[in-house]
Amino acid sequence: MNDVSASITKLNPKSKLHVIREAPQTLLPKLFKEWQVTHLVFEKDTDAYARDRDAEVSRLAKEAGVEVVIKVGRTLYDPDELVKENGGNPTMSISQVEKAGSKIGDIPRPMPAPTTLPDPGDTRMDFKQTRPSHEPDFNAVQRSSTESSYLGIAGPNGDYSVPTLHEMGLKDATTQHHGGESIGRHMLDEIIKDEAWTATFEKPKTAPTAFAPQATTLLSPHMHFGSLSCREFYWRVQDVVDKYKGKASQPPVSLTGQLLFRDMYFGAQAKLGWYFGQTEGNDHNRFIPWHLRSKLDEKGIITGEYAIDSEEAESWFQRWKYGRTGFPWIDASMRQLRHEGWIHHLARHAVACFLTRGGCYIDWVRGAEVFEEWLIDHESACNIGNWQWLSCTAFYSQFYRCYSPIAFPQKTDKDGQFVRHFCPELKDFPAKYIYEPWKAPIQDQKKAGCLIKGDGTLAEIDGMKVYPKPMFDFNERRTICLDGMKSAYHVNLYGNDHRVLDGTWRKLFPDDAEGPTEGNNDQEAAVQNKKIKTVTEPEPGEQGVDEDHGGAADTGGDLKSGDKDGNKRKRGKNDGTLDAFVASRKTRKPKAK
Numbered sequence: 035m036n037d038v039s040a041s042i043t044k045l046n047p048k049s050k051l052h053v054i055r056e057a058p059q060t061l062l063p064k065l066f067k068e069w070q071v072t073h074l075v076f077e078k079d080t081d082a083y084a085r086d087r088d089a090e091v092s093r094l095a096k097e098a099g100v101e102v103v104i105k106v107g108r109t110l111y112d113p114d115e116l117v118k119e120n121g122g123n124p125t126m127s128i129s130q131v132e133k134a135g136s137k138i139g140d141i142p143r144p145m146p147a148p149t150t151l152p153d154p155g156d157t158r159m160d161f162k163q164t165r166p167s168h169e170p171d172f173n174a175v176q177r178s179s180t181e182s183s184y185l186g187i188a189g190p191n192g193d194y195s196v197p198t199l200h201e202m203g204l205k206d207a208t209t210q211h212h213g214g215e216s217i218g219r220h221m222l223d224e225i226i227k228d229e230a231w232t233a234t235f236e237k238p239k240t241a242p243t244a245f246a247p248q249a250t251t252l253l254s255p256h257m258h259f260g261s262l263s264c265r266e267f268y269w270r271v272q273d274v275v276d277k278y279k280g281k282a283s284q285p286p287v288s289l290t291g292q293l294l295f296r297d298m299y300f301g302a303q304a305k306l307g308w309y310f311g312q313t314e315g316n317d318h319n320r321f322i323p324w325h326l327r328s329k330l331d332e333k334g335i336i337t338g339e340y341a342i343d344s345e346e347a348e349s350w351f352q353r354w355k356y357g358r359t360g361f362p363w364i365d366a367s368m369r370q371l372r373h374e375g376w377i378h379h380l381a382r383h384a385v386a387c388f389l390t391r392g393g394c395y396i397d398w399v400r401g402a403e404v405f406e407e408w409l410i411d412h413e414s415a416c417n418i419g420n421w422q423w424l425s426c427t428a429f430y431s432q433f434y435r436c437y438s439p440i441a442f443p444q445k446t447d448k449d450g451q452f453v454r455h456f457c458p459e460l461k462d463f464p465a466k467y468i469y470e471p472w473k474a475p476i477q478d479q480k481k482a483g484c485l486i487k488g489d490g491t492l493a494e495i496d497g498m499k500v501y502p503k504p505m506f507d508f509n510e511r512r513t514i515c516l517d518g519m520k521s522a523y524h525v526n527l528y529g530n531d532h533r534v535l536d537g538t539w540r541k542l543f544p545d546d547a548e549g550p551t552e553g554n555n556d557q558e559a560a561v562q563n564k565k566i567k568t569v570t571e572p573e574p575g576e577q578g579v580d581e582d583h584g585g586a587a588d589t590g591g592d593l594k595s596g597d598k599d600g601n602k603r604k605r606g607k608n609d610g611t612l613d614a615f616v617a618s619r620k621t622r623k624p625k626a627k
Contacts, residue, residue, distance in 0.1 A: 035196040037214030037261070046151040052194040055184050059090050060164040066098040068159055075103040080113045080304040081414055082311070108260075110141045110268055110297050113304035124310075124318060125301030126429055128286045131294050134301075144266045157194070163187035172338075175407070177203040209374045209410060211255065218256030225251055226270050233278035236287040242380035243447035245370070245455065250378060251289070254411035257296075268293050299419035302428075309529070311418050312336045312399060313427065316529035320427045321539065322522045323549030324390070324397035326351060327556060334535070340400060343550035343559040349489075350394045353505055354385070355404050357457070358490025360504035361439040362469055364388050366456035373456075375410035384437040386424035391519050392436035393511045395548050398425035426519065433519040436512055440469050459484045459499040472503055518548035 039051035054061060065071060074095050079088060088104075095102045106112045111134075116125050119134035135141070165184045171177075183197040190201070199206070226232055240249035256262035271289045275282045285291030302310060302318070309315040313322075315334050325347035328336040342348045350359075357365035357372070367381040377385075382405075388394065389401045402421040406412050422428035443452065450468030454461040460471055462482040467474040472486045479485050483499055490502035525542045533539045543551040550559030 037216050039196065041215065042151060045148065046153065048153050049151055050194070051196065052154070052157060053189065053196050054159075054194065055187050055189065055197070056163055057166045058087065059094070060166075062091055063094050063098060064161045065159075066095065066100050068161060069155065069157075071098075071100050073101045073103060075105065077108055078104050078106045078112065079108065080300060082303070082308040085307070107144075107263065107265065109300050110264060110293055111135055111138055111301075113297070113300040116297065116301035117305045120301065122305075124303075124305035125298045126318065128291070128294055128298060131298045131301065132285070135294075135297075141268060142265060143269050144263045159187060170338075173202075173204070176205055178205045179203040209376070211252065211374065211376060211410060213255060213259055213261055213410075215256075215261040218253065218262035221251070221253060221256070222262060222267060222270060225253075226274060229274050229278060230280070232271055232274045232289065233280070233282040235289045236283045237292060237379065238287055240378070240380075241446035242367075242378035242384070243443055243452035244378070245452060248376075248378060252376065254413075255376070258411050258413050264293055264296070296413070296416055299413075299415040302419060303415040308335050311402075311414065313397075313529040314535060316428075318428050319422060319529040320522070321525075321527040321529055321531065321534045322391075322425070322427060322519065323539070323543060323547065323551050324395060325549055326396050326400050327550065328397060328399050336399065338403070340397065341550070341556035341560075343556045345560075347394065347396055350505055351389070351396050351400055353490060353502070354389050354394065354396075356490075358502050359388075360472070360486075360490070360502040361388070361508070362450070362453040362457050362460055362471065362501075363439045363443040366453045369456045371405075371408050375408055382420065383424055384439065384442060386421055387437045388439060390421075390425040391433050391515050393506070393508065393515065395511075395515050395518055398422060398427060431523075433523070434516060436516075439508060443469060457501065459493075459501050471501060514548050521547055 035051060035053070043050050054065075062074070066074075074091075076088070076091075079085070092102050111131075115138050116131060116134045117123065119137040120130050123130075125131050125134065163184070163186070168181060171181070179200075181201075181203040183201040186192065189195040189197070237250065242249075253262055253267060257264045257267065268290055275288075275290070282288070283291075285294050306316060306318065309317075312328060312335070313319045314328070314330060314336075325344050326340045326342060329339045329341060331337050353359050354364070354368065357368035359365055359368075364385055367377050367385050370381070371377045371385075386398070386401055389396050390398050398421040402417055405417050405421070406414070409417065419429060423430045426433040443450075447453075449465045450460075450463075453468055460468060460482070463471055463474060463484070464478065464482075467478065471479070471484075474482070474486065476485075480498070485495060485498050485500050486503055487495065487500050488502055489505065490500075492500055494500055521543065525539075527534055527539055527542070531539075533542070537555060540551055540554065543549070545552045550556050552559045553561070
């Protein structure tokens with residue numbers, strides 16, 4: 035915002051960005067009258083909250099006789115037009131976006147920036163500020179002091195300044211990434227200079243373990259905050275591709291393909307509204323009986339709170355969030371996310387798969403909320419869509435493909451430099467143990483200056499650094515999750531099914547199925563789960579993680595699940611198929627009265 039203000043002042047030294055500190059629903063009606071406003075121009079926003087806000091603002095403007103002009107620029111296409119040309123349905127695939135887009139027409143080129151600006155008018159405000167409520171404060175966890183940015187409608191000095199981190203009570207930034215249009219456009223210029231890289235870019239072939247610098251553009255935060263136009267990005271790249279003499283990459287893996295993915299999620303959100311961000315009520319989201327399911331309000335919308343049906347699952351969730359799972363690749367990725375606010379898209383895939391269908395069997399909404407809290411490029415449509423994709427609840431259904439926390443990162447970082455950087459307690463471990471430090475003999479652990487011990491709550495024991503043991507056996511958990519996904523796919527419920535909404539879905543699952551399937555509600559399931567210890571923490575050297583020497587099943591690195599030869603788990607003739615679940619389903623016993 036400071037960069038925008040400086041750009042405005044450069045065009046007209048008498049002008050700047052004026053930040054007025056009040057909610058638009060209460061501020062604008064007063065400004066319409068005070069400043070004799072005739073037109074209100076704003077960018078279209080199809081987020082569920084923004085639709086409600088903008089509808090109210092438009093209503094107030096109409097009452098005041100103010101003409102409202104809404105422009106589309108946040109996405110390549112108008113999300114509502116994508117939905118319209120997709121038969122009124124949410125866009126759930128790139129092919130649907132491309133087909134609908136061809137009916138809409140060419141993607142508009144960005145308008146040039148103005149070269150002059152008029153002097154600002156009278157900006158006096160002879161009315162009282164209506165301060166917005168501080169509750170709920172979704173950013174409370176990020177604050178180190180009291181939020182004071184609304185103490186004056188024009189800021190502490192009365193000059194309409196941009197609020198500072200200090201005024202907002204926020205902690206000091208830890209990321210090295212900075213915003214602003216000048217930086218965003220400079221980054222794009224540097225990318226476009228390398229015409230071969232720009233024209234042949236294929237995102238699945240980039241390295242998730244690369245850092246300083248990263249392997250992708252890192253322009254997503256700039257598109258989120260508006261410091262770079264997605265249409266300028268698209269056309270700068272497309273102009274290079276059109277002139278390139280060699281074989282250029284194509285969507286969906288190309289740079290322009292990434293922007294089409296972005297539009298796909300915006301189109302889905304535009305149609306589904308509030309329900310896009312949850313399972314319940316979402317007719318395009320497959321129901322899975324995850325642990326730590328969301329609580330709903332009286333309107334059926336998630337509240338941000340969740341039911342703890344399993345203390346073990348809650349422990350796993352917290353260890354995942356703070357990078358203490360005992361799996362170095364997962365922990366390094368989550369620590370990078372927390373520190374920098376950004377991780378490579380394949381790292382996002384790996385940690386999302388691990389939390390949901392490939393390890394913990396925890397509700398994808400929990401992970402989406404953590405990403406919303408920490409990502410500097412957080413876009414609700416893209417974040418929600420990606421978590422549904424990786425949890426195989428929408429957009430993607432090949433749930434049997436899982437990312438190995440051992441084999442996958444070795445494809446691009448055999449020595450583990452990424453882990454050594456973000457998990458520095460492991461920096462002196464031999465490469466053969468860097469992704470499986472629990473296998474290192476105790477003497478090697480001591481030589482490396484770090485013991486593999488505990489659950490990550492302690493950083494040191496008796497003066498020696500400590501890194502946690504794996505919180506579960508990955509092979510065992512992967513098999514459990516795979517079985518659970520097969521069962522849920524067979525039951526075949528979606529979020530709008532009445533059995534999902536009234537809780538009777540439990541009658542369709544065995545009591546011993548993964549997830550809170552016992553009893554009649556999450557509270558009864560929690561009671562049952564307390565009686566069962568499902569996983570024993572392995573000792574060093576005993577962890578049976580599949581090293582997946584066979585390699586990736588497809589470009590991008592997701593791996594086919596399945597037990598390796600020699601695994602002790604005995605498989606039945608139909609084990610691993612939907613038929614096995616039809617045969618093994620049990621009838622619920624009547625409950626004792």
